[in-house]
Structure formats: C-alpha cells, structure tokens
C-alpha cells in the first residue's frame with residue numbers, strides 16, 4: 001500500500017518538500033536542505049529547534065513540550081521540530097535563531113614576512129623550432145629546454161597535457177608558459193602548458209573543515225598575500241550536528257559515507273564559486289581538519305575512531321588529484337591534508353603548531369584550541385605532548401538557556417556595573433541581541449563574580465535585585481529584557497548555564513595541569529600560552545583568567561593565533577618545507593589519553609570552581625579579592 005504523504009512548505013524560502021506522514025518536522029527540514037541547530041541531538045531537551053507553524057495546526061502530532069517552550073510560545077504556534085510529527089500539509093516559518101549560520105570567519109595568521117617557496121612554480125620558455133635537419137619530437141624538444149633549468153628533477157608530463165602539446169607550442173611561435181607542481185623534492189609535474197606569456201595570479205586554496213563551519217582562504221602563491229576569504233555552514237550538519245552522530249551515520253553503509261563526503265565537496269565548490277577568480281587559477285589545495293572531518297573529506301571509513309582502542313584508518317593522508325575528488329579547481333592540481341596524530345588530535349592542531357612556531361621554541365609553550373573538543377598541546381623544539389579534553393559545547397553557547405554560536409545577534413562582550421549590576425554589551429552585527437555566545441558567557445560569569453554576586457561554586461549570592469530572579473533552572477541574571485531583544489523574550493544567564501560552563505573550563509584547566517605534570521613543569525615554566533580557534537580573537541583574556549579558563553599567568557604571555565588550522569594549511573601552500581615539518585610534528589607528537597587518567601579526574605574536580613578550589617593557584621584573583629578589587 002502506498003504510504004500517505006504530506007506537503008510541507010518552509011518559509012521564508014518557500015521550499016516545498018513531501019514527506020511521509022509521521023515524519024518529524026526536523027526530518028522535513030533536512031529534506032529541504034535547511035540546517036536547524038540541534039544541540040541536544042533532537043531529543044527535545046534544549047528547545048533550540050523551535051519553528052513557527054503558520055498553517056496546519058491540526059496537522060501535527062506530538063506533545064507541547066512545556067518544559068522547553070513557554071506557554072506563550074505554544075499559544076503563538078511554536079513547536080519543537082525534533083519532536084513534532086507531520087500529520088498533514090503544513091506551512092512552517094523557520095526563525096533565524098533556530099538556524100545554523102556560519103560563524104564569524106576567523107582570520108588566519110600567515111606570517112607577514114616569510115620566505116616563499118610554493119609548491120607551484122611558473123616558467124616562461126622559448127623552445128627552438130624544428131627544422132629540416134632537426135626534427136626531434138615536440139616533447140623531447142620541450143624536455144631539453146626544461147632540463148636546462150631543472151637538471152636534477154624528474155619531469156612528469158601528464159597525458160592530458162600531451163594531447164594538446166603540438167598546437168600550444170606553435171600557437172605563439174614556440175613561446176610558452178609552464179606551470180609545475182612539486183610532487184616531491186625530486187619530481188616536477190607539468191600542471192599546465194599555455195601558449196605565450198600567461199597572465200593572472202597563481203592561486204592556492206587553504207581550507208579549514210570544522211564540524212560546523214568550513215572556512216576558505218585564497219592565497220596568491222607568488223606574493224604570499226591572502227586574496228579573499230569565505231565561509232559556509234558545513235552541510236554535513238544535515239546528517240548530524242555532532243561528530244559522533246556523523247560517525248554512526250557514515251558507519252551504517254558506504255553510500256552514507258559518500259553522501260557526507262559529497263556534502264563537504266559541494267560546500268567547498270560553492271566557496272570556490274564565490275571567489276573572484278577562475279577556478280582553474282587555483283592550482284593547489286591544502287586542508288586542515290580534525291581527524292573525523294579529514295576522513296569524511298576523503299571518503300574514508302571513520303568507524304573505529306570512536307571505538308576502543310580509538311584507531312583512525314589513516315593518519316598521513318594521500319595526495320589526490322582534484323578532479324578525482326570532484327573539487328572544481330585546476331583538475332590536475334593536488335589536494336593535500338595536514339596529517340593527524342590520533343583519533344582526537346587532527347590536522348587542525350598541526351596547523352596551530354605550524355602557525356605558532358611552538359615546535360621551534362626553546363622553552364615550553366601551550367596551545368589551546370577551544371571547540372566542542374578542546375585540544376591542548378604542550379611542547380618545545382625537543383618534545384611535543386598533546387591531549388584532547390571532553391569540553392562539550394558549552395563554550396559554543398549550545399548548553400546555555402539563551403546560548404548561541406558566535407553569529408549575528410550574539411552578545412559577545414559584556415561589562416557589568418558592580419554597584420547597579422546593569423550590563424552593557426556588544427552584539428555581533430545586529431542592533432538587538434538574539435542570545436549569548438561563549439565569549440559573552442565568560443564575560444558575564446567573570447563580571448558577576450567580580451561584582452561579588454557569584455560564589456566560587458557559581459551560585460548567586462544576591463536574591464532581592466531587579467536583575468536577579470528565580471527562574472525555571474534556579475536563580476538567573478537578566479541580561480536583556482524582552483523589549484530589548486529580537487525574539488521579544490528575556491535573555492538570561494541561569495545558574496545551570498554557569499555550572500555547565502564551569503565544568504567545561506574545569507576540563508581545560510585540568511588538561512593543562514595534566515600535561516605539565518607529565519614533565520614536572522608548572523605554569524611558571526610556560527613561555528607563551530597560545531589560544532587558537534573561535535575564542536582567541538573574541539575572548540577577553542583577563543576574564544577568561546578570572547574564571548580559571550586560562551591559567552593565572554601574565555596577560556602578555558597569552559597570544560591569540562586566530563584560525564591556526566587555516567593558517568597552517570596556507571603555510572604548506574607557500575612553502576613546501578612546511579609539508580615536511582607538518583609530517584614530522586605529527587610523528588613526534590605524543591598524545592595522552594585523559595579518559596582513564598586519574599590525575600586529570602582529580603584536577604577536573606578541583607578546577608570546576610571560580611577560578612579554582614585553591615585560590616592560591618590564581619594569585620592575581622586572590623590579590624584582587626584581598627585588596628577589594630573583587631567583592632568576595
């Protein structure tokens with residue numbers, strides 16, 4: 001019997017899809033290619049996937065989710081997409097706050113001055129023409145001239161370039177431009193042969209594939225300049241917001257794996273289309289990503305990455321021709337990935353190390369890359385140690401009642417008047433706020449603590465105040481009242497939000513200490529504390545130190561390196577020595593597994609307070625408390 005179906009229209013795009021009756025609205029959005037934010041994985045717990053039913057209220061099935069939606073929202077027609085089933089034709093409006101929007105693109109950090117020795121080189125040549133007594137084959141004639149410049153290199157001429165060779169040589173009177181790609185220290189492959197003198201830049205593309213966002217940086221390989229950047233949401237979100245869901249999805253069957261690969265390839269091709277250049281001008285691509293994302297990009301089964309004993313299929317990825325992967329740049333150009341270290345420590349961290357130069361330092365330094373999983377590296381030129389902390393998405397705003405990613409409408413900076421508790425905030429690219437992102441949450445907790453309004457355990461000390469009130473999840477601080485917000489609902493910080501964030505920051509701090517202890521070091525021995533990823537640029541380092549996310553070291557020692565993954569990928573395009581360095585780093589990095597590390601567990605418990613159970617570990621905060629700079 002044919003299954004009954006319903007038509008669902010999504011506004012404001014006007015996308016219409018057909019789904020079998022009984023499917024959730026969330027499934028219908030995926031079919032429509034609309035990516036909703038689903039931090040709880042679609043289990044009805046977070047309330048972030050709410051949609052507005054414009055037409056068809058009677059064509060729904062599912063309860064009203066009074067724990068996650070307010071009565072007013074339910075009356076107004078809001079429902080949770082993950083919990084509500086389609087029972088007839090519907091028209092649904094998707095509010096901006098329920099969508100995943102690509103985060104603010106982070107600048108990468110290519111050094112201003114560096115010696116450029118790119119993997120792509122160009123050469124103008126004039127080939128001696130054949131004559132009656134010199135009728136050597138065109139290809140031999142070409143090779144003789146090339147060998148004058150590159151006597152020790154093996155020259156590879158791909159079949160595609162041989163096919164049109166005779167006409168190209170003769171078109172501009174035997175004047176040609178050759179573009180080579182270095183495939184190893186001893187091999188040069190002819191990527192392109194053009195008649196006459198070729199103009200236009202030679203471009204390389206650096207890509208950072210994040211679980212949520214894909215960022216791309218177009219680089220001029222002759223000048224080293226960053227020409228353009230772009231970013232988009234990773235369409236793999238349609239198959240699952242978090243990495244584990246995607247691994248399960250990809251593990252189910254080969255076509256799922258290829259579907260995920262195709263999502264990311266399509267996203268990259270769309271980014272390429274958005275650039276002001278001809279795709280063929282892009283002659284090399286390097287990507288940096290965590291281990292799972294790199295596997296999915298190459299269509300390699302990631303099934304065993306998250307099963308004990310946590311083994312990736314590949315750590316040093318093959319170099320593959322762009323057309324084999326379906327990447328729309330010059331078809332013969334090579335696509336590389338920064339190597340991974342383990343299931344948890346991927347090429348993105350190798351990028352961070354390359355950009356920071358930590359592997360060349362005499363004294364130990366720390367890199368922390370803050371994301372859903374926090375990666376930490378401690379090391380210097382002699383040794384490198386890493387770990388991955390189970391941070392969770394709290395710093396991405398996913399667990400907070402009014403949390404959101406660092407996209408349009410997010411409160412990213414907050415100060416609070418310690419006398420009146422009135423807040424002042426900065427919003428990303430909007431007049432009114434939509435929610436609070438991670439850096440805003442850190443500011444709020446630090447400012448409230450400094451105002452003497454929070455205990456070390458993150459509980460409010462004040463009750464009878466217009467800004468602090470009782471909410472569903474305990475006491476809460478009113479950040480913005482409904483008249484000031486886009487959604488016309490209050491934006492608050494709850495005690496539950498605070499304890500989620502304290503657990504996350506505790507995991508980071510415990511990670512630093514566990515690594516340091518392995519080498520009998522303390523924070524006094526740390527030369528520089530590098531912050532990579534989304535937080536480095538937007539976070540208030542002083543506030544991060546006050547709450548104990550960063551250690552208590554002088555602020556001058558804390559440096560942001562922006563998007564280290566993108567920067568590291570860019571470095572390998574500009575200088576081939578970085579390709580070898582990346583491989584060497586990956587081989588020499590020792591990863592410490594924290595899930596069964598008792599030191600880590602102990603440190604984690606101690607560190608889940610503001611700033612720490614032992615205040616003497618944070619002398620700056622302690623001094624402020626003693627001198628009245630922090631009311632405590």
Ligand code: FES
Nearest residue numbers: 044046047049082
């Ligand atoms: S994704 Fe629907 S409530 Fe969390």
